[in-house]
Amino acid sequence: MEEQDQKGGGSDKGKMETMNISLPRELAEFVAKRVEGQFGNRSEYFRHLVREDAERPRPRPLDELIQEGLDSGPGVEVTPEYFEELRKRVRDRAARSKAG
Secondary structure, eight states: OOOOOTTSSSOOTTOOOOOOOOOOHHHHHHHHHHHTTTOSSHHHHHHHHHHHHHHSOOOOOHHHHHHHHHHTOSOOOOOHHHHHHHHHHHHHHHHHHHHO
16 A cells, blocks of 8 residues: 655655664664765664665575485485595586586
8 A cells, every 4th residue: 555645646666765763873874984975964874774684585494404304305314424425426517517
């Protein structure tokens, strides 16, 4: 549902919403130092942080990864022989890619 702005139409996509936060003095001083020279004001700094967080890929939930593993088929017993065979396959693949 889109809200109309006070001018009588359109979306409020460009509108800003005010939020107040409380920070311990140490963090407030840290923010002030980060703002100096890099951002016009504290609001720009916090908008930057929120945008970065929103764009950061989220890790998949552990239960989803476990289910994917369970659905992937029967497990393989990992033994010293398994690792030796794996190393051999990797060496063979590396040798083939160097040769051709």
